[in-house]
Amino acid sequence: MAEAEVAEKVRMLDIYIMEKHYQVPEGLTIQTALEYCGYRLIRGCGCRGGSCGACATVYNFTHDPTLRYGLACQTAVELDMCVVQIPCFPTAKPIYDIKKLRPTVDQVLGIYPDLATCFGCNNCTQSCPQDIEVMDFMSAALRGDFPAVTAESFECVMCGMCAARCPQGLSPYNIAMLIRRLHGRYLLPKSKHLEEKVKEIEEGKYDAEYEKLRSTPMEELRHIYDERWIEPK
Amino acid sequence: MPYPAYMEESIRKVEATRAERLKKGLLPRIPEAEREALVNKFHPDYKKEEMRELKVGPNKGERTPHEVADLLEGSSRVDPDKIELDKIDHDVDVLVIGCGGAGGAAALLAEENGASVLISSKLRLGDANTIGAQAGTQAADRPNDSPAIHYLDIMGGGHFTNDPDLAEALAKDAPDAIRWLESLGVEWDKEPDGSYHELSGGGCAVRRMHSCRDYTGLEEMRTIRDEMRQRNMHGRKIDWLEFEPVIELLMDDKGQVAGAILMNLETKQMSVVRARAVVMATGGVGRTHIQGFPTTNHYGATADGLVLAYRVSCPLVHMDTMQYHPTGAAFPPQILGLLITEKVRTLGAELVNCDGEQFVHPLEARDTEASAEIRECKERGKGVTTPTGEVGLWEDSPMVDIIRGEGTIARELPAMVRQFARFDIDMIHKPMLVYPTLHYQNGGIKIKADASTSVPGLFAAGECEGGVHGRNRLIGNSTLDLFVFGRRAGRAAAKWVKEVKLGKLTLDHVRKWQREIKEAGLEDMPISPMLLPNYARGNRPVPGFVPLGEASEYTPFGDRAVRWI
Ligand SMILES: Cc1cc2nc3c(=O)[nH]c(=O)nc-3n(C[C@H](O)[C@H](O)[C@H](O)COP(=O)(O)OP(=O)(O)OC[C@H]3O[C@@H](n4cnc5c(N)ncnc54)[C@H](O)[C@@H]3O)c2cc1C
Numbered sequence: 089m090a091e092a093e094v095a096e097k098v099r100m101l102d103i104y105i106m107e108k109h110y111q112v113p114e115g116l117t118i119q120t121a122l123e124y125c126g127y128r129l130i131r132g133c134g135c136r137g138g139s140c141g142a143c144a145t146v147y148n149f150t151h152d153p154t155l156r157y158g159l160a161c162q163t164a165v166e167l168d169m170c171v172v173q174i175p176c177f178p179t180a181k182p183i184y185d186i187k188k189l190r191p192t193v194d195q196v197l198g199i200y201p202d203l204a205t206c207f208g209c210n211n212c213t214q215s216c217p218q219d220i221e222v223m224d225f226m227s228a229a230l231r232g233d234f235p236a237v238t239a240e241s242f243e244c245v246m247c248g249m250c251a252a253r254c255p256q257g258l259s260p261y262n263i264a265m266l267i268r269r270l271h272g273r274y275l276l277p278k279s280k281h282l283e284e285k286v287k288e289i290e291e292g293k294y295d296a297e298y299e300k301l302r303s304t305p306m307e308e309l310r311h312i313y314d315e316r317w318i319e320p321k
Numbered sequence: 322m323p324y325p326a327y328m329e330e331s332i333r334k335v336e337a338t339r340a341e342r343l344k345k346g347l348l349p350r351i352p353e354a355e356r357e358a359l360v361n362k363f364h365p366d367y368k369k370e371e372m373r374e375l376k377v378g379p380n381k382g383e384r385t386p387h388e389v390a391d392l393l394e395g396s397s398r399v400d401p402d403k404i405e406l407d408k409i410d411h412d413v414d415v416l417v418i419g420c421g422g423a424g425g426a427a428a429l430l431a432e433e434n435g436a437s438v439l440i441s442s443k444l445r446l447g448d449a450n451t452i453g454a455q456a457g458t459q460a461a462d463r464p465n466d467s468p469a470i471h472y473l474d475i476m477g478g479g480h481f482t483n484d485p486d487l488a489e490a491l492a493k494d495a496p497d498a499i500r501w502l503e504s505l506g507v508e509w510d511k512e513p514d515g516s517y518h519e520l521s522g523g524g525c526a527v528r529r530m531h532s533c534r535d536y537t538g539l540e541e542m543r544t545i546r547d548e549m550r551q552r553n554m555h556g557r558k559i560d561w562l563e564f565e566p567v568i569e570l571l572m573d574d575k576g577q578v579a580g581a582i583l584m585n586l587e588t589k590q591m592s593v594v595r596a597r598a599v600v601m602a603t604g605g606v607g608r609t610h611i612q613g614f615p616t617t618n619h620y621g622a623t624a625d626g627l628v629l630a631y632r633v634s635c636p637l638v639h640m641d642t643m644q645y646h647p648t649g650a651a652f653p654p655q656i657l658g659l660l661i662t663e664k665v666r667t668l669g670a671e672l673v674n675c676d677g678e679q680f681v682h683p684l685e686a687r688d689t690e691a692s693a694e695i696r697e698c699k700e701r702g703k704g705v706t707t708p709t710g711e712v713g714l715w716e717d718s719p720m721v722d723i724i725r726g727e728g729t730i731a732r733e734l735p736a737m738v739r740q741f742a743r744f745d746i747d748m749i750h751k752p753m754l755v756y757p758t759l760h761y762q763n764g765g766i767k768i769k770a771d772a773s774t775s776v777p778g779l780f781a782a783g784e785c786e787g788g789v790h791g792r793n794r795l796i797g798n799s800t801l802d803l804f805v806f807g808r809r810a811g812r813a814a815a816k817w818v819k820e821v822k823l824g825k826l827t828l829d830h831v832r833k834w835q836r837e838i839k840e841a842g843l844e845d846m847p848i849s850p851m852l853l854p855n856y857a858r859g860n861r862p863v864p865g866f867v868p869l870g871e872a873s874e875y876t877p878f879g880d881r882a883v884r885w886i
Contacts, residue, residue: 115322115709117655120856128857130564130586134448135619137659138740139539142448162743164322164655183554186506218739238508242534243735246543265547269506272544276508277515285462285496294493297469301476302485313477314353319465319527 104150104170118145118160118171131175138162141247144217147171157215157249177252179259184266191270193232200263203229205256212250212260218243222250222260229267234275237267322653323745328754331675331705335715335752338677343723347671350682356689363692363699365757366642371612376841377834378631385640388609392624393631394838395849398568399582399591401828406571409595413439413560414818415811416581416596418567418626421449422538422803423783423810424602425545428559429552430811431600436818437558439594440549441583443566443603443621443852447546450604450619450784451803454538455662455736456522457530458804459797460495463519466527468492475798478524478686479763479791482639486770487789491798491805498804499531507544508533520667522796523684530797535662535736538800565592566625566852569831570599570633570779573824578633578778580826586852597821598814600772601626601781602807605762608854611643614759615658625850626785630766632834635776638787639764644794647672647690649758651713653744658758661737663796665716665753668733669724672755673715674703680714688793691757698756705754713754722749763787763794772810778821780814782806 099114103121110125119133134142143160150168160173182199189195197203203226212222221240228236241264251259288294304312324332351359361367372384377394385393414436417424425447428438440446461471471492476483499517503509510518510532520530533540552559564586571580571593580595603626607618616622627637648661666672666683672690674680674697681693694714698704704712721730730749731738741748765787772780783803790798838846 115654120655123856124858126857128853128855129620130853133620134444135450135453137453137617137619137656139536139736140445140448140452140619142445162656162740164744181550183551185551186548187504242508242540243536243739245539265543268508269544269547272506272508273504276503276511277513279462279511279515279517281464281516282460282462282496282500285468286500289468289493289496294468297467298472298489298493301469301473302489306481309473309476309481310353313473316470316473316477316526319521321521 101165101167103165103168106172107170112165116165118147118158118163118165119143121165122160132160132173136161139245141245142175143173144175144247144249145171145173158217159245159247174249174252177248179248179251179262186269186273189270191234191274193230196229196263196266199266200258202256202258203263206230206258207256209255211253211255215249215253217247217249218245220244225264226260229263234267234271237264238271241268322655324652324751325708328652328705328707332715332751334675334677335673335717336677338673339717339720342671342673342679343720348679348682350685351689359696360688360692363695364688365612365614365645366688368612372641376843377837379634379636380640383640386611386643388611389606389624389627389640391846392609392628392849392851394843395628395846396835396838396844397632397831398584398848398850399828399831401831404582404591404593404828406593406826406828408593410592411439411594413437413594413596415439415598415600415814416441416594417600417602418581418629419443419449419601419603420446420561421451421602421604421783422541422545422800423807424600425542425549426804426807427600427602427782427811427814428549429545430808431815432552432557432559434812434815436815438560439596440559440561441565441567441581441594442561442563443586443625445563446549446561447542448619448621449542450622451538451800452542453617453619453660454541454800455535455660456664456667457520457532457537457797458499458541458800459522459525459529459795460499460531460801461492461527461529462496462499462517463527463529466529468495470526471495471529474525474795475790478795479793481791483791484788487768490770490809491789491802494805494808495801498801498808501808502541502544502804505544505548507540510534520664522667523663523690524686524795530667532664535664535734541800567629568850568852569828570629571595571826571828572633572830574827575824576777577821577823578776579823595823595826597818597823598778598780600810600814601630601766601779601785602783602810603785605784606643607759609851611759614645614757615649616759617646617649617658617660618759620853623851623854625852626781627765628850630774630779630781633776633779633830635774635779636767637765638767639792642763642792643759644687644761644763645691645757646760647687647694647757648716648755650753651711651756652707652754653746654707654709655744656740657711659740660758660760661716661753661755662734665718665721665734665737668721668729670716670718670720673717675705676703677715678703686793686795694757707754711756713756715752716755717752718748719750719752761794761799763790763792768806770809771813772806773813778817780810782810
């Protein structure tokens, strides 16, 4: 299909990539629009499915300067959109050993002392492409409510936009990461079954069962497989 | 992009049959003999003309898809005569290539076992297939389950073509892998008493899928990545180079793998890494778009590890079988081919045709399920065609809340709901249109149970290795594979490091390779590894654009003249 025919069949949209004007057909994401315009992406592109946070993008419109935030691979391109990608943003990089920490606010403040300087401007929440209530989990963090931080931040893809917009230079997404790890390791109740199974396996409890299956001739194994018990839903 | 009116009409038929279907229950599973005939006729792996025999290398004479063969038989990015191997930029114990779950686990275990580690990462750490995994990770830990039952499922799912040693290792290490991840802080879905909230999956006899909502891979990956970052200082020694992939392995004059050549994707500079052991953890092949299929895979899933290993004469297994996930999005076009997790079917959604009729049990093994869909569309003409010419079938997601109670979808599948809502589709109340999508490479680098290969010094883990799953992997066994064989590879590599004596570095294997492909008349093959697909329109030979690299447009090697990427 020639380019002119494409233009005839689908509506072409004016967009601006880093202030430069292009025309792209309707129906693309910001990511595929960049590629349509001839960009071969190196940074700013990862899973292409909305879970890695590599393609954080800031955009507004020629007729509306309000900033919006999205993942380029998950945001449909629109008429008069002006887009800029933020593939990397500097943040603090503290070092800790999760095995030596306790799940307390003091420990978190020891690692991220600036957490206490959050003054609730809400820029972080407004900049989250995952619509997470970032400021809420930051105050939950200060309160020591780690289950709330975990639940509220769970869909965080760590794109870093909250850190880019924080006037205090905090990185909420990293703080949430630490707290989720503390929660998963220390605060979730442990599974008894799992501990038992690991021990039984170490002790060789299932070795005989394996041996039997492994020495069964193929035809019979197929039969055992077809006839095996299936747990009802 | 909401559904156009004619698709809404078909949705009304789906809604009309729903109550009756709920009453009637699922269709029975397809008996083995019938299954074989179905798969033979409709599964993409069985299309003879889509594959060819390799002419060179350790798998000479074996068949693989053209797209993979082109890369395996490709020519090197490096000119051995121009690289100075006595100028070493990085000297480490273990080089880990790729940083998805497998690479991350290998790096952590190698470090814990005393090795210094360098990770070469093509994209950022964790921008990988792992981070997209949604449904979960299998492990037999419930009282009514056992690693032996899990083993039988793995073998049966793979149609008994698996390497039994590897399948046994996978099942046996599984509960410990879950425990290990939890000790790092992974937030598993749990019942109030601490036991895991476990779901069933296609081909599984018992419920053993461990999940973190539908962000399982994200939670696993970000936790491992955070742990790696903590071991970068204070005497711990994991280091990494992002956007700096491996473009060729190095060997020594004793025939051992001894490092690699890396290329900085931004500055195009090359560097030499000497390593006493190398762990290949480069993931899958989705971005080669085999047979023109769209894919669920991340941007860097371009078969690099297969190519690199093949050049040092490491054999591959089952390279003629790929996994086409039964439920890739067929609409809206912006997310064509992206994954709709199997969990939606696990929770109760059925697949139905344009008239709202059931045509297959929703939890058949993936090859069977995908074949039945292709038959329904191609032979029976019961698919729904989208405005952009895709064809698909309905996945009746609203059934989930009807069966399990209102709010289940929102709670169990937040990522899915969000993804569709972004394009104005409400999957809680309306079905989704699906079609098979290229998802997973069943085969790969041949390994032993300790993740070593037949080439001394080379280890492999994760999707780039093969044999574990035979010709068909089950849901939840790949994110398991990463941690089981990733950890085994890290341990084995650290052990090897203590024993090995490296000789003189060489690229003679590349010289030999270039001679061999020339003799086989393969000079016209592309340069490989591919590193990244080329979706930039200027490099497409045909003007016009179809998003996400569809058949009609996809030209993986449109950039032959550009040697660096
Ligand atoms: C959308 C999606 C959903 C899935 N859901 C599930 C699920 O629910 N359960 C399950 O068990 N499995 C699932 N899978 C499969 C599973 O996630 C993958 O098979 C697995 O994560 C692969 O892990 P890996 O570490 O081997 O490779 P990856 O995670 O892909 O990591 C490989 C890394 O290596 C890098 N790399 C590649 N080439 C080079 C090079 N030349 N140099 C340096 N680095 C390189 C890549 O860029 C990447 O970062 C899913 C897969 C996808 C795509």
